[in-house]
Amino acid sequence: MKTALITGANKSIGFETARQLLQKDYYVYLGSRDAQKGEQAVAQLNSEGLTQVEAITIDVDRPESIKAARQVLGLKTQVLDVLINNAGISGGFPQTAAEGDINTFRQVFETNFFGVIETTQAFLDLLRASSQPRIVNVTSGLSSLTLHNDPSWKYxxxxxxxxxxxxxxxxxxxxxxAHELRDTAFRVNAVDPGYTATDFNHHNGTGTVADAASRVVKAALLDADGPTSQFFSDDNAPETGISPW
Known part of the structure; x- marks a missing residue:
């Protein structure tokens, strides 16, 4: 049975991603920085008949929490097939480059960037033990530098x-x-789940959590011939599904 670890999975897109992977017969380690919320999420999935899941406490802002999670997971499995770096924060709005609070910049980068790096590095050995390891970094359509320089872009x-x-x-x-791992079985990709109605944007998004999670799951399930080093975004590129960086 293949295994997956998802950070920030106790609610919203992360939770739905866990549900969809469970439905595809994966064993899911549901990452949550709050242990109680993680257990509550597991209980919800269990009530739906999805039992191949357990909570792992992991706060990607805290290196000691990441290390502890790696130790816990190492006692449960010697192989991790999928790592989904889903945990993220917005930093609140409005956000300006000229007047933005530097401490908020640091806080957002700690979660969205440094936390991903530390988590990936911590679990890389377990991923290397998989025959087809997958790393999915949940990004945003708003991260495209190319499109941000195009005045005709809708965002x-x-x-x-x-x-x-x-x-x-x-x-x-x-x-x-992805470049460093190009000659291995790894597939490393970024996925834009789309403008989804969640707590993250006060439910102003136009997409559903189910659709968003399906995009993440699709990248997690890539076969041996699947692409790597891609920026998947149905929102930015509805025809090809590949967004410009």
Missing amino acids: YAVKGAYYTTSKAALNAYTIVL
């Missing part, structure tokens, strides 16, 4: 200084990591 005016820059940095890390 051209939406330039959140904290969030956009942190996700653009995450995209760059995805490219570099």
Whole structure:
């Protein structure tokens, strides 16, 4: 049975991603920084008949929490097939480059960028033990530098200084990591779940959580011939599904 770890999975897109992977017979380690909320999420899935799941406490802002989670997971499995770096924050709005609070910049980068790097590095050995390891970095359509320089783009005016820059940095890390692992069985990709109605945007999004999670799951289930070092975004590129970086 294949295994997956999802950070920030106790609610919204992360939770629905866990549900969909469970439905595909994966064993899911549901990451949550709050242990109680993680257990509550597991109980909800169990009530739906999805039992191949357990909560793992992991706060990607805290290196000691990431290390502890790696130790816990190492006692449960010697192989991790999928790592989904889903945990993320916006930093609140409005966000301006000229007047944005530097501490908020640091906080958003800690979660959206540095937390992903530390989590990935911590679990890389378990992923290497898989025959077809997959790393999915959940990004945003708003992280495309190419599109942000195109006045005709529908989101051209939406330039959140904290969030956009942190996700653009995450995209760059995805490219570099995929390149380093290019001659292995790894597939490393960034996925834009779309403008989804969640607590993250006060439910102003137009997409559903189910559709958003399906995009993440699709990247997690890539076969041996699947692409790597891609920025998947049905929102930015409805015809090809591949967004410009």
